[in-house]
Amino acid sequence: MTAPDILTTEALSVTFGGVRALAGVSLAVREREILSIIGPNGAGKTTLFNAVTGTCPPTSGRVRLHGRDITAKTPDEVARLGVARSFQNLKPFAEMTLLENVLIGREIHMTSGMAAAILRLPLFREDEARQKRRARELLAFVGLEQRRDHLARNLTYGERKMLEIARALALEPSVLLLDEPVAGMNPTETGFVMELVKNIREQGITVVIIEHDMKMVMGISDRIYVLDHGELIAEGLPHEVRANRAVIEAYLGGGHAPAH
Amino acid sequence: TKKEGQEGAVIKIGAAGQLTGPEAVFGSDMLNGVKLAVEEWNAKGGVLGKKIELVPGDDQAEPRQAVAVANKFVTEGVVGVVGHFNSSCSIPASEVYHKAGIPQISQACTNPKLTDQGFDNVFRVCGLDDQQGKAAADFAVQKLKVKRVAIIHDKTTYGQGFAEEFKKNLGTGVEVVAFEGIAKGEKDYSPVVTKIKSANPDLVFFGGIFTEGGLLIRQYKAVGGTAPFIGGDGIMSEELLKIGGPATEGTYATFGPDTKEIPSAKGFNENYRKKYGEPGVYSVYAYDAANIILQSIQKAGAADGKKITPEIRAIDYNGALGHIQFDAKGDVKESPYVVWKVENNKFKQVK
Amino acid sequence: MLRLTDLELRYGPIRALKGVTLDVAAGEIVTLIGANGAGKSSTLKAISGIHGTSGGSIVFAGRRIDNLPPHEIVALGISHCPEGRRIFGDLSVRENLLMGGYLLAKHEMAGRLDEVLGLFPRLGERIHQAGGTLSGGEQQMLAIARALMCKPGLLMLDEPSLGLAPIMVEKIFETIVALKQTGLTVLLVEQNAGAALEISDRGYVLEIGQVTLSGTSAALRDDQRVAQAYLGG
Amino acid sequence: MNARNLRHDLFFYLGILLICVPFLKIHTLYVLPVFLGAWGLRRFADFAGENRLMVTLRERTVNSVLAHRRVTVGLILAVALLIPLGASDYLIEVFTSVILYAILATALNITVGLTGVLVLGFIGFYAVGAYTTGILTAKFALCGFWIALPLSGLAAMLCGILLGIPALRLRGDYLAVVTLGFGEIIRIFLTNLNGLTGGPNGILGIKRPSFGLFTLDHPRDFYWFALAVLSLVILIVARLVDSRYGRAWIAIRENEMAAGALGINVFRKHLLSFSLSAFFGGIAGSLFAVKQGFISPDSFTFYESVLILCMVVLGGIGNVAGSVTGALLLIAAPEFLREFSLYRMLVFGAVMIAFMVFRPSGLLGSRVIAQEIKDRADDGP
Amino acid sequence: MFLQHLLNGITIGGSYALIALGYTLVYGVLKLINFAHGEIYMIGAYLGFILISLLPAMPPFLQGSLPLFLLVVFGIAAMICSLYGFYLEKICYRPLRGAPKLTPLISALGASIFLQNFVMISMGAKDRIFPQTIGMRAISLGGVSFTPLQLTIIFSSIALMALLYWFINRTRLGTAIRATSTDPFMAALVGINVDTVISVTFMAGSFLAACAGVMIGLYYGSINFTLGYLGGIKAFTAAVLGGIGNVPGAMVGGFLLGIIEALGAGYFSSEYKDVYAFFILIAVLVFRPAGLLGKRSDERA
Ligand SMILES: Nc1ncnc2c1ncn2[C@@H]1O[C@H](COP(=O)(O)OP(=O)(O)OP(=O)(O)O)[C@@H](O)[C@H]1O
Ligand SMILES: Nc1ncnc2c1ncn2[C@@H]1O[C@H](COP(=O)(O)OP(=O)(O)OP(=O)(O)O)[C@@H](O)[C@H]1O
Numbered sequence A: 001m002t003a004p005d006i007l008t009t010e011a012l013s014v015t016f017g018g019v020r021a022l023a024g025v026s027l028a029v030r031e032r033e034i035l036s037i038i039g040p041n042g043a044g045k046t047t048l049f050n051a052v053t054g055t056c057p058p059t060s061g062r063v064r065l066h067g068r069d070i071t072a073k074t075p076d077e078v079a080r081l082g083v084a085r086s087f088q089n090l091k092p093f094a095e096m097t098l099l100e101n102v103l104i105g106r107e108i109h110m111t112s113g114m115a116a117a118i119l120r121l122p123l124f125r126e127d128e129a130r131q132k133r134r135a136r137e138l139l140a141f142v143g144l145e146q147r148r149d150h151l152a153r154n155l156t157y158g159e160r161k162m163l164e165i166a167r168a169l170a171l172e173p174s175v176l177l178l179d180e181p182v183a184g185m186n187p188t189e190t191g192f193v194m195e196l197v198k199n200i201r202e203q204g205i206t207v208v209i210i211e212h213d214m215k216m217v218m219g220i221s222d223r224i225y226v227l228d229h230g231e232l233i234a235e236g237l238p239h240e241v242r243a244n245r246a247v248i249e250a251y252l253g254g255g256h257a258p259a260h
Numbered sequence B: 001t002k003k004e005g006q007e008g009a010v011i012k013i014g015a016a017g018q019l020t021g022p023e024a025v026f027g028s029d030m031l032n033g034v035k036l037a038v039e040e041w042n043a044k045g046g047v048l049g050k051k052i053e054l055v056p057g058d059d060q061a062e063p064r065q066a067v068a069v070a071n072k073f074v075t076e077g078v079v080g081v082v083g084h085f086n087s088s089c090s091i092p093a094s095e096v097y098h099k100a101g102i103p104q105i106s107q108a109c110t111n112p113k114l115t116d117q118g119f120d121n122v123f124r125v126c127g128l129d130d131q132q133g134k135a136a137a138d139f140a141v142q143k144l145k146v147k148r149v150a151i152i153h154d155k156t157t158y159g160q161g162f163a164e165e166f167k168k169n170l171g172t173g174v175e176v177v178a179f180e181g182i183a184k185g186e187k188d189y190s191p192v193v194t195k196i197k198s199a200n201p202d203l204v205f206f207g208g209i210f211t212e213g214g215l216l217i218r219q220y221k222a223v224g225g226t227a228p229f230i231g232g233d234g235i236m237s238e239e240l241l242k243i244g245g246p247a248t249e250g251t252y253a254t255f256g257p258d259t260k261e262i263p264s265a266k267g268f269n270e271n272y273r274k275k276y277g278e279p280g281v282y283s284v285y286a287y288d289a290a291n292i293i294l295q296s297i298q299k300a301g302a303a304d305g306k307k308i309t310p311e312i313r314a315i316d317y318n319g320a321l322g323h324i325q326f327d328a329k330g331d332v333k334e335s336p337y338v339v340w341k342v343e344n345n346k347f348k349q350v351k
Numbered sequence C: 001m002l003r004l005t006d007l008e009l010r011y012g013p014i015r016a017l018k019g020v021t022l023d024v025a026a027g028e029i030v031t032l033i034g035a036n037g038a039g040k041s042s043t044l045k046a047i048s049g050i051h052g053t054s055g056g057s058i059v060f061a062g063r064r065i066d067n068l069p070p071h072e073i074v075a076l077g078i079s080h081c082p083e084g085r086r087i088f089g090d091l092s093v094r095e096n097l098l099m100g101g102y103l104l105a106k107h108e109m110a111g112r113l114d115e116v117l118g119l120f121p122r123l124g125e126r127i128h129q130a131g132g133t134l135s136g137g138e139q140q141m142l143a144i145a146r147a148l149m150c151k152p153g154l155l156m157l158d159e160p161s162l163g164l165a166p167i168m169v170e171k172i173f174e175t176i177v178a179l180k181q182t183g184l185t186v187l188l189v190e191q192n193a194g195a196a197l198e199i200s201d202r203g204y205v206l207e208i209g210q211v212t213l214s215g216t217s218a219a220l221r222d223d224q225r226v227a228q229a230y231l232g233g
Numbered sequence D: 001m002n003a004r005n006l007r008h009d010l011f012f013y014l015g016i017l018l019i020c021v022p023f024l025k026i027h028t029l030y031v032l033p034v035f036l037g038a039w040g041l042r043r044f045a046d047f048a049g050e051n052r053l054m055v056t057l058r059e060r061t062v063n064s065v066l067a068h069r070r071v072t073v074g075l076i077l078a079v080a081l082l083i084p085l086g087a088s089d090y091l092i093e094v095f096t097s098v099i100l101y102a103i104l105a106t107a108l109n110i111t112v113g114l115t116g117v118l119v120l121g122f123i124g125f126y127a128v129g130a131y132t133t134g135i136l137t138a139k140f141a142l143c144g145f146w147i148a149l150p151l152s153g154l155a156a157m158l159c160g161i162l163l164g165i166p167a168l169r170l171r172g173d174y175l176a177v178v179t180l181g182f183g184e185i186i187r188i189f190l191t192n193l194n195g196l197t198g199g200p201n202g203i204l205g206i207k208r209p210s211f212g213l214f215t216l217d218h219p220r221d222f223y224w225f226a227l228a229v230l231s232l233v234i235l236i237v238a239r240l241v242d243s244r245y246g247r248a249w250i251a252i253r254e255n256e257m258a259a260g261a262l263g264i265n266v267f268r269k270h271l272l273s274f275s276l277s278a279f280f281g282g283i284a285g286s287l288f289a290v291k292q293g294f295i296s297p298d299s300f301t302f303y304e305s306v307l308i309l310c311m312v313v314l315g316g317i318g319n320v321a322g323s324v325t326g327a328l329l330l331i332a333a334p335e336f337l338r339e340f341s342l343y344r345m346l347v348f349g350a351v352m353i354a355f356m357v358f359r360p361s362g363l364l365g366s367r368v369i370a371q372e373i374k375d376r377a378d379d380g381p
Numbered sequence E: 001m002f003l004q005h006l007l008n009g010i011t012i013g014g015s016y017a018l019i020a021l022g023y024t025l026v027y028g029v030l031k032l033i034n035f036a037h038g039e040i041y042m043i044g045a046y047l048g049f050i051l052i053s054l055l056p057a058m059p060p061f062l063q064g065s066l067p068l069f070l071l072v073v074f075g076i077a078a079m080i081c082s083l084y085g086f087y088l089e090k091i092c093y094r095p096l097r098g099a100p101k102l103t104p105l106i107s108a109l110g111a112s113i114f115l116q117n118f119v120m121i122s123m124g125a126k127d128r129i130f131p132q133t134i135g136m137r138a139i140s141l142g143g144v145s146f147t148p149l150q151l152t153i154i155f156s157s158i159a160l161m162a163l164l165y166w167f168i169n170r171t172r173l174g175t176a177i178r179a180t181s182t183d184p185f186m187a188a189l190v191g192i193n194v195d196t197v198i199s200v201t202f203m204a205g206s207f208l209a210a211c212a213g214v215m216i217g218l219y220y221g222s223i224n225f226t227l228g229y230l231g232g233i234k235a236f237t238a239a240v241l242g243g244i245g246n247v248p249g250a251m252v253g254g255f256l257l258g259i260i261e262a263l264g265a266g267y268f269s270s271e272y273k274d275v276y277a278f279f280i281l282i283a284v285l286v287f288r289p290a291g292l293l294g295k296r297s298d299e300r301a
């Protein structure tokens, strides 16, 4: 029996001016799976993430989380409902330390209010200490615990990607959306991220990945959706997608033909 | 800062006004007037055998700065102050002078509120807006016999106060066809003048100073307006003629009588011209204010504000402006407003 | 043709390059590989004068060029196609290309434009489209084409395959090989080390701001450490 | 400092003089020392930036101040408390001004420094606060100062919210112009609503506050009162900054989109910071009204907004201590430059430029600098 | 009356537009509000004044032909102001490249205070009055009166804008300016001397501002050293109204602002003249957050 759907889109469309970046995409993400979304550049993958998270409200169609309609929600509401994401262009908070970066992700779990913060009530101190502990755990999880007091601007590219993942995990999401998490990484680093993603799934979090790195996509995905020109052109298990003619023509090219 | 020992060696009087900023010209006119008075006294050996030191204070036409200047004067041991120019500066500063017991004589602040506060140490040598407003209104009604008047003011304490006094004194026979405020410092008044022109007045009153006045007159004539303008001491300046050009011909202004006709002012005009060029309209007022303070110090026999104040109140002074005495509030007893008119590109007193 | 000796570069307190020595001969493709933050892009930035160096020297065609301003370096024939394409989004494709040939004399411009468009016919079809509206792969093509406009002797490409669909990556590498055939010298920075070493003559491995290995591409590919760290084998 | 530099600089300043020629009169040659001063500062900056001794000295100071924060704060507070005992009334008034502006700068710093929203009409909130107090206590004598004080803050806050709701949806420089417009609109209304605000005449006779029988009439007493308010404001702001609120604000400044994706309601947090700084601005305005006893639109010009902004930036963006330092510099310095009379503002402008060129991240820098120094110590050279 | 207001609005709007272009151009390449730009405009007006006062000392062929003389005046004033722009950038902004965003803003404000006071000290605080020789006689046409000068101003501001538009869109240097404003880093990599481009941008902006200054000086006949402050704020507002960084936007914004002010002050109360402009601005920005012609440059995720 397949797991129930956790996140679904129904005929989701996004238009920019005259351009249809997303043209009626309906897909379903199942609970606790690792799902990949691939497709040529400009296919609308990032736009799909943006539409789901409310960053870029869809022109038409619906988005549902646990069956509940979240189409018109703003990004922060979507995040509070349990959908976390990373960005294709890195966006860490450069002038904050790593620990503070992750603490921002803990914001929605904080309970103390403004008065408590001003008066430094025990309520505030305990809350703060608890969240810091959790943030350090998360940094440790992605291997950045040692550098927690450094400013994020001084991180290397790879470390920034890790930080972004830790920050997204801080939300304690039920779904994690990763946009090209291993772009610009070498195979060793890619391997590390793959392990990390598997660990995240072990914790019960559903992961959706956009990626051009076929080793990663084919290596860890349970299922794959393929987008082209804003439409779904294929869906299935990795080996099915790899053998799909349309996918080879539009996306994979000769090098990744099923001969492997 | 000066050492204690030197404090007594000179007598300090302050001159406060806008020395920098958009209307710095009024500040420098004032400063020069006071300077002249001080130099003349010093040439005669000072007061009470001591040299007089002039302490300038720049209030930048800003109330906060005015209070700072006032406090600075107090700290430095100034015994009398000429200034400030703007009502919005004079009023808060006067409180500081009041507390410290230092006499203040404003050379140009025409707002009634200044002396309405009931401070015994505050005086002015110029007229008041209500006196001036009445003079202008009387002239308009009785001499010019106007029926329709448009009123413009520059939204300052001075300009608006003057305009309101003027309006109040017009009586019922005159229709006010427009009452408009303009922003100071602006150059473009074409919307207002277009509007005024279409209201078709017999006379346009302007409460404000020459900078805006000149532009208004000029732009009014450029859109085809024909009515003459009338203003107050604020527009009574050669500058008005330069800014407004030929358009200013026939413009009226209320002001004190021609100083050239007062024998006592002749010496002032000559000396001033020699040192600083053409006197500004307020130079002579500042000059007299300074003289009043210095004379009162002489009379009081001590450089102490508390002793000087009663002397000023009691003074019967004959200076460049003519005869000056103060009433109980600190205003000049007689307000000698007369009307001037621009003829052949010169202000001439209307007889 | 190009020789770097003990090159050092810092970003404020961070030392990104700690003495890099390498050379590139005319007509070859040389690849720089290395982990994230190893200093590959920084090396290219130093060469093209985008970022000042704090030690060592860069000699190009017999001339010291370190710390010359970038426009003078371009004039000498070094063209740098940086990470992330950086198309002038508001300018049309044509204007993008004209900007690439900014330093050419007027009369050369039209001819060069035709030559470059000959290499990338797809760009010719979109000559009046705004650069920002092209797809990722097209933008990468445009970036390379733009870098070629100034008739460079040395072309430096920084991760041309980054974020591109596999099919696009293939095309880009084919293009680079084709360019070599025209006699161009190429200095290539790639994460995709396998593919890069396949088309290049020699390679250098950078680690934390220093060259730790170098040799012919074939030798590097066979090297145990390289294979493990960069080829994922 | 090589010959090329020197030649370059000469060319530079001679050039300036040359273009000044149309305006040149003999006495304007006084400008020369200013240029020379600026040149000297630049050279000094180069020197200080490269010289090992200077660099270590600076790092040492920063480190020891950071390590002994409480002691430093205590010392500064003690000095501030003692100032009136030794100073003349004039100086006390100057320092009271400094305190009011320090409150303003601290308040503005919340939006400009922390959330990264450029506000060019901050004086509007100050004006609203001052006029609320003036209208309530003097014009219509509806209540005493102690009730008017919080009401002034709230009135300014209300304006902040009303302005913020449409404006905060804008970004960057667009928002800046809208706030500039707000400041101007407030001033124009103050000038024209004669019945309520007294128009250009302003409001006269605002009484100083009193505790029971004890009136804060003496400058010294008022100074202490203002200092207490400032300390409270700083305490509140500093504690908020060092909590989830401050973190969220900085995150928004750094990257709005990412902050949103992490569950932060960007708009609400913006509005919170905006209205909070408006609130403190209003409080400062209320103090100003009772300090001056008289308020009129002349006190609330665009130039004042600019001045407050300069304090924030000059002191070091996002740094609470910096805002106070900035206020001290910008209010006290021109006061001491009074001797230059005519040249005062000229020198002031030149110093502002030189200062920024000399120390782009402000006097106390932002935390970035301190952090960098720390990082370097961690990494080793 | 409506036509009269419109004409007045267009005249003043033209000068707003010319100054606004300077803000927009500089904003384009440096993403910086050049707050000292208003001062350049003011200096332009002063230079115009100085030069026109020299008329009696001019060679006869210039004295004989007023248009030619004016052309020379405009040219010289604009050239000197370009130098001011050039040095302004060099002193106040160039050392601050890459500094935190607000830093150059403060040095701009410093420069503004400096220049204002410099002119005040050297030229005096009094208003300077232009000799009134030129085209002042009002002509009335169907209830609308205007001066020949007014028409000249309208046409020359439009001509100058056309010139700029051509420069930006059709010349190589102009395209380089546009390229630099999208990506200065990349611009350097294709061989554009970014420093030169930035200098040219400042000079072009100052050139236009100087022309506006001379025109306004002639039009109003009186100038003083605070001219730059109000003119600067208005023009800046105009630039934002049109969409800052956008060249046609600045033109549209300038004219629109002038017309709004003229109509608002004419038909409602002139006391609230500045309020109308800002209300319209807020209203426009609420519906079009990037100004009338501005593009919404959403960060791509
Ligand atoms: N904010 C926007 N404004 C206009 N067009 C946009 C915007 N965002 C995306 N697009 C367009 O929508 C289409 C889809 O873009 P999207 O970023 O989703 O592609 P992608 O699949 O993520 O590609 P890549 O693999 O290169 O990241 C593209 O044609 C793009 O130019
Ligand atoms: N602008 C900058 N400011 C501060 N540090 C920087 C900057 N650019 C790069 N660095 C740092 O310099 C080092 C080398 O960076 P560089 O970009 O050269 O690496 P790279 O090898 O190209 O890596 P990647 O594969 O991620 O592109 C890294 O530690 C990086 O964090």
Ligand SMILES: [Mg+2]
Binding pocket: A045, A046, A047, A088
């Ligand atoms: Mg994408």
Ligand SMILES: [Mg+2]
Binding pocket: C040, C041, C042, C083, C158
């Ligand atoms: Mg790189």
